[in-house]
Amino acid sequence: MKLPPNVSQADFTAALKEFASIVGDQWLFTSDDDLDLYRDSYSPLWGQSDERTASAAVAPDNADEVVALVKVANRYRIPIYPISTGKNLGYGGAAPATSGSVVFDLKRMNRIVEIDERNAYVVVEPGVSYFDLYDYIQKKGLKLWIDCPSPGWGSPLGNALDGGVGVTLAPYRSHFDAQCGIEVVLPDGTMMRTGMGAMPGAQTWQQFKPGFGPRIDGLFKQSNYGVVTKMGFWLMPPPENFATGVVTVPRFHDIIPMVDAIGRLEQAKIVQGLWSLSSPTTGTAAFAAHGTEPQPTDPKVVALLHAPGGVDMNKLDVAANAAGIPFWAANFNFYGPKKFIEAQWECIKDSLGQIPGAGFKLNDIRSLPLPPEEVANMQDLGPLGIPTLRTFSLGPMISYEGEDVTGHIFFSPVIPRTGEAAIEAMELFAGIARKYNLPCPPLQFPTAIFERAFLFAVGLPVTRSVTVNAKIRDILKELVGIAAARGWGEYRTAPAFYELIMGTYSYNDHALLGFLESIKDAVDPNGIMSPGRYAIWPHHLRDTTA
Amino acid sequence: MITRRTALGAGLALTAVASTAGFSAYARAASGAGGVIDALLIDETMDIPSPVAALIEARPRTVPVVGISLDAAAHERLMLVLGGSRTIAGISSGATLFCVERLGWDHGFRLTARREQRVDDPIGDAFRGDAAAFLAGSSAAAGSPALVRAYRPSRADGVLHAWVMQKSDRPQFRQNRGEA
Numbered sequence: 001m002k003l004p005p006n007v008s009q010a011d012f013t014a015a016l017k018e019f020a021s022i023v024g025d026q027w028l029f030t031s032d033d034d035l036d037l038y039r040d041s042y043s044p045l046w047g048q049s050d051e052r053t054a055s056a057a058v059a060p061d062n063a064d065e066v067v068a069l070v071k072v073a074n075r076y077r078i079p080i081y082p083i084s085t086g087k088n089l090g091y092g093g094a095a096p097a098t099s100g101s102v103v104f105d106l107k108r109m110n111r112i113v114e115i116d117e118r119n120a121y122v123v124v125e126p127g128v129s130y131f132d133l134y135d136y137i138q139k140k141g142l143k144l145w146i147d148c149p150s151p152g153w154g155s156p157l158g159n160a161l162d163g164g165v166g167v168t169l170a171p172y173r174s175h176f177d178a179q180c181g182i183e184v185v186l187p188d189g190t191m192m193r194t195g196m197g198a199m200p201g202a203q204t205w206q207q208f209k210p211g212f213g214p215r216i217d218g219l220f221k222q223s224n225y226g227v228v229t230k231m232g233f234w235l236m237p238p239p240e241n242f243a244t245g246v247v248t249v250p251r252f253h254d255i256i257p258m259v260d261a262i263g264r265l266e267q268a269k270i271v272q273g274l275w276s277l278s279s280p281t282t283g284t285a286a287f288a289a290h291g292t293e294p295q296p297t298d299p300k301v302v303a304l305l306h307a308p309g310g311v312d313m314n315k316l317d318v319a320a321n322a323a324g325i326p327f328w329a330a331n332f333n334f335y336g337p338k339k340f341i342e343a344q345w346e347c348i349k350d351s352l353g354q355i356p357g358a359g360f361k362l363n364d365i366r367s368l369p370l371p372p373e374e375v376a377n378m379q380d381l382g383p384l385g386i387p388t389l390r391t392f393s394l395g396p397m398i399s400y401e402g403e404d405v406t407g408h409i410f411f412s413p414v415i416p417r418t419g420e421a422a423i424e425a426m427e428l429f430a431g432i433a434r435k436y437n438l439p440c441p442p443l444q445f446p447t448a449i450f451e452r453a454f455l456f457a458v459g460l461p462v463t464r465s466v467t468v469n470a471k472i473r474d475i476l477k478e479l480v481g482i483a484a485a486r487g488w489g490e491y492r493t494a495p496a497f498y499e500l501i502m503g504t505y506s507y508n509d510h511a512l513l514g515f516l517e518s519i520k521d522a523v524d525p526n527g528i529m530s531p532g533r534y535a536i537w538p539h540h541l542r543d544t545t546a
Numbered sequence: 547m548i549t550r551r552t553a554l555g556a557g558l559a560l561t562a563v564a565s566t567a568g569f570s571a572y573a574r575a576a577s578g579a580g581g582v583i584d585a586l587l588i589d590e591t592m593d594i595p596s597p598v599a600a601l602i603e604a605r606p607r608t609v610p611v612v613g614i615s616l617d618a619a620a621h622e623r624l625m626l627v628l629g630g631s632r633t634i635a636g637i638s639s640g641a642t643l644f645c646v647e648r649l650g651w652d653h654g655f656r657l658t659a660r661r662e663q664r665v666d667d668p669i670g671d672a673f674r675g676d677a678a679a680f681l682a683g684s685s686a687a688a689g690s691p692a693l694v695r696a697y698r699p700s701r702a703d704g705v706l707h708a709w710v711m712q713k714s715d716r717p718q719f720r721q722n723r724g725e726a
Binding site: 127 | 591616617618619621622639641642644645648649651652716717719720
């Protein structure tokens, strides 16, 4: 049996016995066969000595059991690693950040604690998945929508704590920003509620985020200060209608005024639905899940796109313009009353119409819900607030370096919301892709998921080859270095890169990390809670991981 | 090749059985009739080659066939099947298998047998034989050590998988609690 770091066999055995007495023997897992399920399928360290694996797993049924388990862990100084549904593939899955940790598997805690249609909020436990919540709302006929990430088997609570995002309206897309109220078990076993929840009998826990005094909810995002056992979320009313609209602009550098114009509309809350970039010239879309773009057929454009040394954007721009192919398209999603959508569209036309040669097409405004048979044939249901797993059936179906691709990790820098930065990032990362023969389109685009910045998520293949995975890790390190040199930092990463990414947030001799470690030492002096998650280590493990 | 639509035309009832009369009762009836497989899951997202469709059609008549895909409606159906079964067999793409396997873990299921076949290649004897054995609920075939059991996640497209999952004694994580 694997032992947690710095824990004796006797203490571990005694702790496991106490864990079992709390949850029942059947909910304590120590066999290799059971613990295999807590490996990260997408780990870039798969099969290596430094792959992060669990020593045991324990599955409580409720928050009281979590409290009891944490107290035992704290007494024996057993590192624990809470997971919700454990399916955030690409970001660690169910595997702990430190090998030998005991996974707290919270899937059994799948209660929808409260749902309020009138005030549009829900309180969930960690084991509730997006599918569960969607099904519940549908069965009850509640007039509520959820915002979900691509894989619907994730947990709203877990996804929010990981900094996950969705694709509907701006106020709901950042899942941590959409939360309102946290219940958390601290490392000493104290149960705490944030915001208005700190008041016994609070009537507005899910209605007023700031609460009284410092707002500390953010301390529980991408951190290791407690086991979150409940979380409230603001939900959206189901929109009356849905529509898509496309604005095209002719020239490569038109992306600069286009991004500026859309940005002003977003800042003014006129555009709130997610918009995405695509390019009729390169035949590329920002979101593969939104479908594939028609491929260009003009011979000169096609020849330039397949130039051996990479695409010369200036030549491509000229060729596309001569062929009458717009270089860029902004694809908008609209929600709400018909007259509201039409008004938004008029504002977009007024603003983007300032760009010479801009073209506009508002597609049919469709009454919601769409017919089931139509929904069944849509590739991407996220914009309709419907969870799916269809992302797993998407390409690119590839091998890399002769090895079957078994998953991916993300390089996910946040870049400025400007056309200039978009061009710089696109060309920079395309160059890296060419250098390492990575599978990707001629240009990969940033997305506008965040309200004020672009996200430039690049998926890198993971294989089961130690050699190829080492190469991929080196590529990611190179990308991180290139981005950091430009002041672009990642918003989220896989556990194998926590230190790498945190190392780039180094302003004033790593003052941020120093502060986070001070908090860690204060609230978790025994260092039991998810040690190493997001590179926040307890004091007794810091020297060995530096 | 046949798609779901043509499969339906050929009489393969990719039923919504789980969402109507209740899958559990159907599965119990199937088991009571001597069946070993409680349900046959067919991937609605890919074309099923004719020889495989014929195997499906030749399955024991007591075994319900349930269409699966990766969307919310099918997810609810799948949850009912996983909750009410002990042994399930499936014909699916790798992506669907990847997802069903992980959802199955939460219900105590483990992949116990699997055979793969490229869709574009003629269906070989090995695939046909194993798939027939899986569909017939042959425990001997399901336990064959020659089969590749663990599914290594892959993005390779165009591969058909025939598989069996069995519920172990591991407790089930999924509990339909609803609102507390």
